[in-house]
Amino acid sequence: MQLWRSLIIFLLPLVALAQQTAVSGTILDETGLPLPLAHVTVIGQQAGTTTDLEGNYLLESLPPGTHTLRVTAMGYRPGISEFRLQPGETARLDLHLEPAVEQLSETVVTGTMKAVNRTDTPVPVEVYSPTFFKRNPTANIFEGLQNVNGVRPQINCNVCNTGDIHINGLEGPYTLVLIDGMPIVSGLGTVYGLSGIPNSLIEQVEIVKGPASSLYGSEAVGGLINVITKAPLGAPEFFSDGFVTGWGEYNLDAGGKIRVSPKSDLLLGVNYFNYDVPIDNNGDNFTDVTLQERISIFQKWQVKRPQNRVLQWAGRFFYEDRWGGEMQWTPANRGGDQVYGESIYTRRWEVLARYQLPTEEPLMLAVSYNDHDQNSVYGDTPYLAQQRIGFGQLTWDKTAGRHDLLAGLALRYTYYDDNTPATANGGENNPDQVWLPGIFVQDEWKFSPRHSLLSGLRYDYDRRHGSVVTPRVAYRWKTSEFGVLRLNAGTGFRVVNLFTEDHAALTGARDVIIEEDLQPERSWNANLNYLQKFYTRSGHFFALDASAFYTRFTNAIIPDYDSNPDEIRYRNLDGKAVSMGLSANLEMAHASGLRVSLGATLQDVSNTQNGQRQRQILTENFMGTWSVGYEIRALRLAVDYTGNLYGPMRLPLLGELDPRREFSPVWSLQNIQLTYKGLGGFQLYGGVKNLLDWTPNRGNPFIIARASDPFDRNVTFNASGDPVATPDNPYALTFDPSYVYGPNQGIRAFIGLRYQVD
Structure with missing residues (x-):
């Protein structure tokens, strides 16, 4: 009897290990294309991974029961789905992520010149993704900003149609335009600096409303726009x-x-x-x-x-x-x-x-x-x-x-x-x-x-x-x-x-x-x-x-x-x-x-x-x-x-x-x-x-x-x-x-x- 008890005690961990389960699948965007480098976690478990170049993931050693899978990816709304695992089962769970309404959890750099999560920066920064601009396609970012609240592209001439950008009602000279954080757009070149950048090359557009001269110097009086x-x-x-x-x-x-x-x-x-x-x-x-x-x-x-x-x-x-x-x-x-x-x-x-x-x-x-x-x-x-x-x-x-x-x-x-x-x-x-x-x-x-x-x-x-x-x-x-x-x-x-x-x-x-x-x-x-x-x-x-x-x-x-x-x-x-x-x-x-x-x-x-x-x-x-x-x-x-x-x-x-x-x-x-x-x-x-x-x-x-x-x-x-x-x-x-x-x-x-x- 003592021998059997010892054998049972010895085998229990192996039995428990055999009961461990896994979940795998593919993370796709709204068009059905795979999403590489998406973060996949199981809420409440010490389990997490990232998808490969084909959007595939695998999470192993999960206990049996009901779990919640959470997937996040830059530019997309988090995907959340429940699944249930039987002992020894490897479940299949594919998810489609929808583009973010706005990149509210994205990394921003404009407010403090440091890459931080948007909710962690003391300076309010609005972030707009290429998905935002695709909802009303335009030939340039100047026109695309017409659907940003508090920002208005102002045409200054009925004949030549050149213009500037107003933020919170302030004239264009008070807006500093940056490209990748560089103040290379100024004065004479504002309307031209916002033209000709292919929208498909834009990672995001960050907007700060209010003075930012303590970091960016002259012209950042009313606000700034950073095209990244x-x-x-x-x-x-x-x-x-x-x-x-x-x-x-x-x-x-x-x-x-x-x-x-x-x-x-x-x-x-x-x-x-x-x-x-x-x-x-x-x-x-x-x-x-x-x-x-x-x-x-x-x-x-x-x-x-x-x-x-x-x-x-x-x-x-x-x-x-x-x-x-x-x-x-x-x-x-x-x-x-x-x-x-x-x-x-x-x-x-x-x-x-x-x-x-x-x-x-x-x-x-x-x-x-x-x-x-x-x-x-x-x-x-x-x-x-x-x-x-x-x-x-x-x-x-x-x-x-x-x-x-x-x-x-x-x-x-x-x-x-x-x-x-x-x-x-x-x-x-x-x-x-x-x-x-x-x-x-x-x-x-x-x-x-x-x-x-x-x-x-x-x-x-x-x-x-x-x-x-x-x-x-x-x-x-x-x-x-x-x-x-x-x-x-x-x-x-x-x-x-x-x-x-x-x-x-x-x-x-x-x-x-x-x-x-x-x-x-x-x-x-x-x-x-x-x-x-x-x-x-x-x-x-x-x-x-x-x-x-x-x-x-x-x-x-x-x-x-x-x-x-x-x-x-x-x-x-x-x-x-x-x-x-x-x-x-x-x-x-x-x-x-x-x-x-x-x-x-x-x-x-x-x-x-x-x-x-x-x-x-x-x-x-x-x-x-x-x-x-x-x-x-x-x-x-x-x-x-x-x-x-x-x-x-x-x-x-x-x-x-x-x-x-x-x-x-x-x-x-x-x-x-x-x-x-x-x-x-x-x-x-x-x-x-x-x-x-x-x-x-x-x-x-x-x-x-x-x-x-x-x-x-x-x-x-x-x-x-x-x-x-x-x-x-x-x-x-x-x-x-x-x-x-x-x-x-x-x-x-x-x-x-x-x-x-x-």
Whole structure:
């Protein structure tokens, strides 16, 4: 008997081991393609793995019973499914992951220059994936941002259609645009810097609303946009995405990665856009939309180094020929005074690189340079400009106990020259050259698991303005596993760069008057943000991201359109300018395939001088955005309905007799798209843009003032140089294309095809 007892005791562990079970399967995306490197875990068990290149996984040594499998992958909503295992059984469980409504759990770098989980950073950062932009395909990121809450692409000229990006109602010069963290897009190149980057090469777009000058220096006054491109290792082997619209627009993205050597990979992307069909639906004899031909070539290299040290560099070449004007204009009329046209030739190239030094201390060197050459004519007025920006930065990143430290040295060089009075001094050409050295430090103190405090300080020196100091502080309270409350306060600054004030100022029909030596603008900002996410066991997802913001400016440079209809006057505001409001985003996803994204912003942007408060021109007091999608899995068909809504904004009239509206109406752009995903690696998509056929000429007698007399030959002026009313000119107007607040392109259909090999 004793022998049997001993034998049973000896065999019990072996019997228990034999009762261990396993689960295996394949993780797929919504199109049925395998998802490599997805994280697979069993909740409540010490079991986890990642999928291989074919999306397969295997988890062994699981006890019998009911378990919950959880799968996460970058850019996708977590997949959760229950399964039951019998003793000795190996179960099969495949899962399809749906694209994330928004990458709320993604790694972000823009807020603190460190790669951290979005809920762990003290600085609120909004993240948008390529999936977000595919719901309303556009030819460039500039247009794609129209469905981001609190962000509005602003077209500044009815004829040439160039523009800038508004964040929380602030003008484009207050928005800093980065590519892979490098400030190579500035002033002259903003609209071009956001064009020509193939959407398929974009890893994500990160947006910070509010000053970020303590890390990024000048121009990060109202916010920044960081376009992050894919690393070559994670890029598709080949991709192509092309579409055509009913207006005759053609857009093609193509490229992929190339293995140059066992230690070097190259990412190549090409974008081509063409629109050459003049259309005049509003009958003013001017093109409704600027005609364009654009090509952009992008390359990014990555080299494997010992200890995973970073070495990568990238380059982009961009060329564009765009024109708008009277319908009979041809290149032979360029620069003449018989037929009015605005023709812009742009040639731009950019290079950027990152190199981690082979030192014990973590030191990262980042450099970038761009050269922008623009040859333009506006009627018979030439505008020739060159801008070069060089940037270098050395950062030290160190963790010491509960302190996460960052310090850096930065140097930025800006060269700007044109043929206007902006770069003239005493009748001689005097290009603007600015060296802007800076030093910054940052400390994030994690004094408890749920609380952290970030403080930062930056010092910059501009020989024209002297020393500029920009501090900031941020507090984070992680209220729960998926909830975080953040309070941010800080300052921003912007040194003078006249061109960035208003594109139309140096290219339109008005004279530019600079009334004084412009001083750098300063801003003070406070932002309270709350983010809460909810995941249910059945795979449902909800998220609320709400903010209250307040920004106050001193020395604000505000263009004065009102004092003289033929002039734009610039001076530092002797008073204050304020932007304040509330913003909220609500994200929902249902296991049935329904996705809903809603956003709304209420804002009040004004300036006060001599006790007089005035609402800022071309700024809406409210806006809303939405995206509703539903996937019919049985048909492998996805439906997406996207749109935006803008409140009234004050518009630049030419005088008291101007019959056009002083305020824009409430207006909306709405789109619908169908995507068929049952063609293997192909996706066929199509739909309709601007469903309401809205254009800004609705309710207005005309949009472009004096379109029939673009050279003002039949305008009578008084002794002071002001236009006077005549029978031929009853409203006392001059030719002016600056009355613009939205795109002038009506309803149109589109169809496209995507193909990707991973």
